[in-house]
Amino acid sequence: MDKSPDAFRTISEVADDLDLPQHVLRFWETRFVQIKPMKRGGGRRYYRPEDVDLLKGIRHLLYDHGYTIKGVQKLLKVNGNKFVAAIASGDLATVEALAAANHEDPTPPKAGSDDDQIVGRAKAPASRRFFSFVGGTDDPPEISIGKTSVGKEDRALLQEALYDLLECKRLLDQVR
Numbered sequence: 001m002d003k004s005p006d007a008f009r010t011i012s013e014v015a016d017d018l019d020l021p022q023h024v025l026r027f028w029e030t031r032f033v034q035i036k037p038m039k040r041g042g043g044r045r046y047y048r049p050e051d052v053d054l055l056k057g058i059r060h061l062l063y064d065h066g067y068t069i070k071g072v073q074k075l076l077k078v079n080g081n082k083f084v085a086a087i088a089s090g091d092l093a094t095v096e097a098l099a100a101a102n103h104e105d106p107t108p109p110k111a112g113s114d115d116d117q118i119v120g121r122a123k124a125p126a127s128r129r130f131f132s133f134v135g136g137t138d139d140p141p142e143i144s145i146g147k148t149s150v151g152k153e154d155r156a157l158l159q160e161a162l163y164d165l166l167e168c169k170r171l172l173d174q175v176r
Contacts, residue, residue: 057088
């Protein structure tokens with residue numbers, strides 16, 4: 001028998017729904033003050049529907065978008081619980097409305113800023129170029145590969161991919 005959408009959920013139901021171990025949900029309670037399940041006798045946790053939506057948003061940002069815990073904490077602090085829950089549900093209209101209400105840019109923080117919140121992206125040099133091209137111009141020459149040439153937009157995408165790969169290598173080297 002399925003529960004009503006408004007029914008409270010146990011930690012095991014929420015963990016199964018989010019495909020996470022229960023201890024991760026308990027850990028998140030220590031890191032995100034916004035997660036406040038109702039506790040009954042013996043410390044048994046019951047999550048309200050809005051708690052589950054918030055947890056889905058946190059999971060989405062941490063696991064799907066690569067945010068750090070600190071980054072999600074900042075998003076919650078600046079934009080609130082409904083903003084993070086709306087991100088997980090894919091409700092862009094709500095995300096934009098809530099961001100506008102908070103007088104903030106509706107897009108999440110970008111890598112390369114002083115407050116990097118996304119894991120796995122390297123800060124690009126100020127010139128946005130990795131290789132030194134000859135000449136002092138801001139427009140590097142077209143790169144020819146076979147009979148085709150790589151335009152500015154494609155070169156920028158390749159450059160970003162290179163930065164991502166270099167950052168991945170750096171992170172892997174730290175783990176070793």
